[in-house]
Amino acid sequence: MNLDPKYRKKLALYSSPGKTFNVAGLQSANIIIPDEELRAKYKKGNSEAGYSQANIMGQEALKACYTFGADWVDELVLYIKGNVDYVRDFLQANLPKAKLVEPEGTYLVWIDFSGYGLSHDELENRILNKAKLWLDSGIIFGPETALFERFNLACPRSVVEQAMKQLAEAFPES
Numbered sequence: 001m002n003l004d005p006k007y008r009k010k011l012a013l014y015s016s017p018g019k020t021f022n023v024a025g026l027q028s029a030n031i032i033i034p035d036e037e038l039r040a041k042y043k044k045g046n047s048e049a050g051y052s053q054a055n056i057m058g059q060e061a062l063k064a065c066y067t068f069g070a071d072w073v074d075e076l077v078l079y080i081k082g083n084v085d086y087v088r089d090f091l092q093a094n095l096p097k098a099k100l101v102e103p104e105g106t107y108l109v110w111i112d113f114s115g116y117g118l119s120h121d122e123l124e125n126r127i128l129n130k131a132k133l134w135l136d137s138g139i140i141f142g143p144e145t146a147l148f149e150r151f152n153l154a155c156p157r158s159v160v161e162q163a164m165k166q167l168a169e170a171f172p173e174s
Contacts, residue, residue, distance in 0.1 A: 009035045012042065017065040020073060028058030076154075080107045083153040083160045087111075090164045095171055107154035110138065114147040116171065123147055130170035133163055 013032040018024035033039040088100045097115030113123050120139055127133050127149060138148030153160060
């Protein structure tokens, strides 16, 4: 491991194929703890919490994902990028006051609706009752993002297209 030894005593690396490969329900993960003392503490706490036995289906899924999944992930990334491109182009053409916040490595994107001059409550009403979309309101992340909505673009393009169509119908004055 190419890491300054002073950090090894504090390092615990957790990763999982759960979201990337949609196998979260199989409860598989990697936990890498280089320091033996810290690893022993983790194992003890994990055992006391009742998580001492690994899930065999999860182990096999994890192995399959990491062994055979690289091409699939590459295709997935391109597909999601296509969804982001679609949303960006759609907003520019149909909802120019709404601004896409360019994602930095995720399938979740933010759209800033502050250009419409609505209050948070007015925006939520329009999103829920006119667009008929159930999104993550930015306000749950703080007042600075009260006029933002979070969209999940890890879905079929047809779903993204339908959501954008409904959004445009809810903002006819654009």
